[in-house]
Amino acid sequence: MVPRQALQTAAAVAGLQDYPRGCLYVVATPIGNLADISLRALHVLALADAIGCEDTRTSGAFLRHFGLEKPLLALHEHNERAGAAQVCARLAAGERVAYVSDAGTPAVSDPGAVLVQVVAAAGYRVMPLPGASSAVTALSVAGDAAAQGFAFAGFLSNKAQERATELGRLKDARQSTVIFEAPHRIEALAAAMGDALGGGETRRRLTVCRELTKQFEQVATLPVADFPAWLAADANHRRGEFVLVLHAAPARPANEDALPAEAERTLRVLLRELPLKQASALAAELCSLPRKRLYAQALAWRADEPEDDDDDA
Structure with a gap:
């Protein structure tokens, strides 16, 4: 479809809705494949009097692909608040202003949140136009059926100790x-994830999404502990932008802290004949369990019993 036909189709499909002046339009754009642009997004970008963007070069090339030439306002992480004031001035003059990031949905690990905050606080309407999001795209192919919702962590710290703390949480x-x-930090992250999350009786799983929607897109689900080896197996595995979905930790059994049945029987028998500390120590030796664990259980049982004159000191 040539640009003129695309814009005509967009106007026919999306033009029936009201697109007021003096409004900021937050527009999601493709994360790699230009065909993922929505007809409604094209219609609004064609209507806009000006377009704020994270990088004027990137957005300029994107708009020219669809035959659009618009005044571009540079609005990125280093000037977002000052740029927001310029947008408010245009809105006050009755203009429609659209905002796009380099790719995907603005304000999701990209600039845009400050702009929306300032514009809304100034009393102007903000209208979202949904579309591509690498986070949601990755979640859709992760297959983490046991998860209780999802959280967006974005980029973790590039400092090893802080990153380890974040992964520990x-x-x-x-x-x-x-x-x-x-790509230049993916190996360090893989090693850190293996250290923090790769061990234990239940191996955490990870869905690795590389170059989503692009020609060399790759999606792989594997244990976290195997992630460093997966990267090392092929140089191409370390190229491109990464979106990772760390699968949910398995639910802990409700009785995880309960003693094994045999240990419980042994401890109860010993407690009938021996003081608490001695019974706990002997049961620990017989059952190959930590003495503190058995002592804590014995204390819990004792606390539930009526007080008597038995002295276990």
Whole structure:
């Protein structure tokens, strides 16, 4: 479809809705494949009096592909608040202003949140136009059926200690967690994830999405512990932009802290004849369990019993 036909189709399909002046339109754009642009997004970009963008070069090339020439306002992480003031001035003059990031949905690990905050606080309407999002795209192919919702972590710290702390917080997460990473840091992240999440009786799983929607797109689901080896197996595995979905940690059994049945019987028998500390120590030796665990259980049982004159000191 040539640009003129695309815009005519967009106007016919999306033009029946009202698109007021003095409004900021937050427009999602493709994350790789230009065919993922929505007809409604094209219609609004054609209507806009000006378009704010993260990078004027990237957005300029994107707009020219669809035959659009618009005034572009540079609005990125280093000037977002100042740029927001310029947008408010245009809205006050009755203009329609659209905002796009380099790819995907603005304000999702991209600039846009400050702009929306300032514009809304100034009393102007903000209208979202949904579309491509690498986070949601990755979640859709992760197959993490046991997850209780999802969380978006974005880029973790590039400092090893801080990154380890962030990963430690995900150890028992019951939701899917979306993580972004750049190719030059992916090996360091893989090693850190293996250290923090790769062990244990239940191996955490990870869905690795590379170059989503692009020609060399790749999606692989594997244990976290195998991620470094997967990267090392093929140089192409380390190229492109990464979206990772860390699968939810398995639910812990409700009786995880309960003693094995044999250990419980042994401890109860010993407690009938021996003081608490001695019974716990002997049961620990007989059952090959930590003494502190058995002692804690014995204390819990004792606390539930009526007080008596037995002295276990």
